[in-house]
Amino acid sequence: MTAAANNHSVRFSLVVLGAGPGGVDCALEAARLGLDVAVVERAELGGTCLNRGCIPTKLFLGATECVHELHAQAKLKVASGTIEVDLPALQKRKGQLLSGNRKALEKRLADSGVALFRGMGVVTSSDALTVDTENGPVTVGFDRLVIATGSRPTAFPGMEPDGDRVLDSDGILDLTEAPSSLIIVGGGVIGLELGRFFSRLGATITVVEALDRIAPWEDPEVSKTLAGLAKRDKWKLLTGKRVAKLVSKDGQAELTLESGDTLGADIALVATGRGPNTQGLGLENKGVILGRGGFIQVDEYLEAAPGISCIGDANGQAMLAHAASHQGIYAARLAAGKIEGPYAPGPMPWCIYGAPESIRVGRMVDELKAEGLSPAISRFQLAANPIAQSHAMAQGFVKVIWLDGRVAGVTAVGHGVSHLVTQATLMVRDSWTREDAENLIWAHPTLDEALQHALTAEPTDD
Amino acid sequence: MTAAANNHSVRFSLVVLGAGPGGVDCALEAARLGLDVAVVERAELGGTCLNRGCIPTKLFLGATECVHELHAQAKLKVASGTIEVDLPALQKRKGQLLSGNRKALEKRLADSGVALFRGMGVVTSSDALTVDTENGPVTVGFDRLVIATGSRPTAFPGMEPDGDRVLDSDGILDLTEAPSSLIIVGGGVIGLELGRFFSRLGATITVVEALDRIAPWEDPEVSKTLAGLAKRDKWKLLTGKRVAKLVSKDGQAELTLESGDTLGADIALVATGRGPNTQGLGLENKGVILGRGGFIQVDEYLEAAPGISCIGDANGQAMLAHAASHQGIYAARLAAGKIEGPYAPGPMPWCIYGAPESIRVGRMVDELKAEGLSPAISRFQLAANPIAQSHAMAQGFVKVIWLDGRVAGVTAVGHGVSHLVTQATLMVRDSWTREDAENLIWAHPTLDEALQHALTAEPTDD
Structure with missing residues (x-):
């Protein structure tokens, strides 16, 4: 009511x-x-x-x-x-x-x-x-x-969305005319997913990211694959570049980098974060x-x-x-008094959608190494997966991060890998061993087998 | 070597x-x-x-x-x-x-x-x-x-593939010219998947199945959804019809039903089984x-x-x-002497690919009822799943079959449900309870949530 x-x-x-x-x-x-x-x-x-x-x-x-x-x-x-x-x-x-x-x-x-x-x-x-x-x-x-x-x-000062040519994710989702060129400030999830969409509508895409790579919170190899595929689709990636100013001017978005260089586009999307x-x-x-x-x-x-x-x-x-x-x-x-212990969510799945997609669950290699731990890594290249092959998009991989013979994290990038995220979450939550993967019949042919083969591949230390 | x-x-x-x-x-x-x-x-x-x-x-x-x-x-x-x-x-x-x-x-x-x-x-x-x-x-x-x-x-007598207009699955996979019309004898996995493919190439499809429904080994509701979507795509489904004769004649395939009625098409595929x-x-x-x-x-x-x-x-x-x-x-x-016990595979995943897809793992309602057991059933309609919605194909459902509060089987039909099959296999293998589904963070939005919502829906007895 x-x-x-x-x-x-x-x-x-x-x-x-x-x-x-x-x-x-x-x-x-x-x-x-x-x-x-x-x-x-x-x-x-x-x-x-x-x-x-x-x-x-x-x-x-x-x-x-x-x-x-x-x-x-x-x-x-x-x-x-x-x-x-x-x-x-x-x-x-x-x-x-x-x-x-x-x-x-x-x-x-x-x-x-x-x-x-x-x-x-x-x-x-x-x-x-x-x-x-x-x-x-x-x-x-x-x-x-x-x-x-x-x-x-949210937006940093000097690049506030103005509802004209400079938009945030709220504003760009309501466009009824696709831009022929789009500058995206911020190479995170929101920027990449919206970039994929407007790219499919024919827009040329330029991503400006202050950090040294797109998808900076992902495993560096995932970022690298995402960048490689974006470049193959003719995206321009300006990483390690800070924006000084972003305004609407003469019916265009005009972006000035801290270096003084300027870029123009039909529309600019500010996707630098949320508050x-x-x-x-x-x-x-x-x-x-x-x-x-x-x-x-x-x-x-x-x-x-x-x-x-x-x-x-x-x-x-x-x-x-x-x-x-x-x-x-x-x-x-x-x-309701039905629970007494502190909040313990277990592993959190993260996804970036589109084509390619990426997922991340659990602990990643760099953070474990930073803690002085020695993770092992096993992987499988999607190039050898029949479902990825059938969609003519066989770039990417599944990577399993192990600690003491148990799955501590999973990340993947490539065709449709968001479909692996629940399985990966389960495996991290339950600290799977290689035997756990072997004790299951995995349907063939599926994308899931890429996860199976990553789990049963011989681990290495990098 | x-x-x-x-x-x-x-x-x-x-x-x-x-x-x-x-x-x-x-x-x-x-x-x-x-x-x-x-x-x-x-x-x-x-x-x-x-x-x-x-x-x-x-x-x-x-x-x-x-x-x-x-x-x-x-x-x-x-x-x-x-x-x-x-x-x-x-x-x-x-x-x-x-x-x-x-x-x-x-x-x-x-x-x-x-x-x-x-x-x-x-x-x-x-x-x-x-x-x-x-x-x-x-x-x-x-x-x-x-x-x-x-x-x-294999083929029954009177409908042997002749390499001309009457082909088996081996022969039809090598065609370099798509038929404009295709008769498929046998409404099982092979017939349905190849029917989907040739339908996409523009062929009109007629399926002749001796049993009373297509995909006769699946849950009857799955068969019904598969049939509904096939008919929406203008497939002609002749179920409960037996074939008397199938031959190549004047550059066409000519099929005679036991009733005496005849059908013609560019090509006929015999997909009645394998030996x-x-x-x-x-x-x-x-x-x-x-x-x-x-x-x-x-x-x-x-x-x-x-x-x-x-x-x-x-x-x-x-x-x-x-x-x-x-x-x-x-x-x-x-x-190698590494194992001593009898072969115990655990639950076997079955898939039909295409659009729609279907999956089946574990025990189904009819077989449990035939054994005098009283399964409970919980379900979720894909119409309410955002990924199915986004692909404009929201028909279908996920159905979970329970025995004594534990998952005994899972079946599903609809957009991309083959991606649920490994999760479903795990849940059947490990006899999940509703709590097991609740103790996991399911990424949103995913197709996987259809499985989550089916698992946490209130069970009924039909």
Whole structure:
């Protein structure tokens, strides 16, 4: 139900501030466990993930997979042809799909008996929020509060999005005309996925990354493969370059590097990072501490203060929808007294989608070596995998990182490797041995066999 | 090494008859365990799987994925265009890829010290084969023998492939001109996968199946979804129809049903099943028993007679490359004295590739009910999965079959579900509970979440 606004003062055992994936999953779990729950949301249900993040970007990549697949086969002269993507039609489909998903979310909350308050919520006393609904302020009391306010795109000074030619990821997802050239500032997940999409629509792509490689949080070999494939598709990669200024000028985006060199393009995307939505929530009244970058500091129980949990992007632990959901379910169980121990998520899967894709789960070689440990490494090249071969995209590899004969981490890059991520998460979580891989019948032919063969290959020390 | 043919009599501790996936994996494992090993192969290395089965069919489906993806988006008017597949070019690529894979196999055998004898091998004494090499007969003695001779397409009388318009799966894989119409006799895996491929090349497809549904070994709901999607693509499905006669006539294939009705098409594919290559091997000298359909009878150690194992299609247990490989590794370990217990493979994954795909692992509802058990069922519709949505192909579902609160089986049908098969195999093997699914962070958005949501949905009894 949408709570009646003439209830000027209501009270719940648990109030969740923010209806992104973390907030919604927290509320649903708390309701399932018998708590009296409300959610407060100032904008659309589903948060960044559904409306301006994971879901629209995956829709755009899925819808243009045909372009990539044709391109790959055309290189081998096996297929030829032309594909026209109708971006306004895709935007319309996006609108319908997101709206349908938002309605489904609203129905799930209502079916579970979770009250929904629409409006900005601010903590105004020790046990209540004031929600600025369209019908006036409502006081929503709580025994426990979960902050799940998420994050938004951020930009460094001098390169603020202006809604004209300089856009952030929110803005670029609404374009109805594809740019013929695109500068992407920031070579991380968001920049790479959106670059793939606009590249498929025919845009020439230039990535400007301040660090010395794209996908800088990934294994260096993964970055190298991603860079090699981007260059093969004629992307221009400017790594180790800092931006001095980025503005709209004469209907173009104009970027000035610190070196003084300038670049121009139809559109520039600023994808330099995201910051938490933690300002102006009245949290100072509750002893909540905003740490570096404005992220809310939490303890090992994900608590920001007594009776207040903070989950998802707002705490900055892992800015991923599935991390937020997992934390949200933990916070609900903590609130319901169903769990007592500290939050222990186990290995976190990370993916970059598109073509190629990459995954990362668990510990990577460099961090283990930095700790003085001696990991072993086993690998398999996708060139020898029949599914990668069939899609004419056999670059890439699967790499398994071992400690004392047990799987400590997995990373991979190449065709469709996001499909390996759950298996890899299981293997890291359960510290697989080589025997564990042998005691399973792996279907043939599958992409999964690349993981099997990496697991059973002879490990080396680099 | 290819063994020198002037060694007219040689002896090995283990001889493997047949170099398909099962035979090769058996030989490699035995060599790894220190045995002195030879492989005998009358035709190409890699057997049916590499040369006339899994690999070329997956190559054909992967190469034409662009056609399917465009078609799906075009239905939503998100994309438009035309794609021309150059079948002679694809055949050339197939030839190169298979040849490369055969050479890689030959190198792996040689690098492992496995001797390779090329020619038909026949058991001619109690401990030796005679191999009819191109340089004359060679006697190859053995302490133990592994029969891994595989299978070939079979046809019922009156519908034998003639190499003209009536082809089996071997013959149709070599076509360089796509038929404009194709009759497929047999609605199993081979027929459906090849139907998908030729459908993408523009052929009108008619499937004639004697049983009452296509994919008759799958869960009935899976068959129903496969049939619905085939009909949507304008396939004609004639189920419950028996073929009286199928011949080439005036440059067409002409099929006569038992009812007397006739059908014509450019090409007819006979995909009614496969039979074992077990005739003329001299096995009668060794006490080996050929059972129903000519399959070699084996005991719980996969032994057909003392000192003789039989693995893969020839024993008929599970006519799958990965089953053969798994059995081959067992047979090698048994031969090396590294294993003592009977063969216990655990759950076997089954897949049908294409679009849609389907998977099956473990126990299905009907067989459990037939045993008087009361399985519970939980499911998730792919319509609500963002990856299926993004590919504009959201039909299908994941279904989990439970016994006493533990996963007993998984089946699924829809976009890309072959990517769920390893996870499903693990879950069945380890008899997962709902808690096991909850104790894992599932990446979002992935197709894998369809499995997660099926695992955590409320079970019902149908």
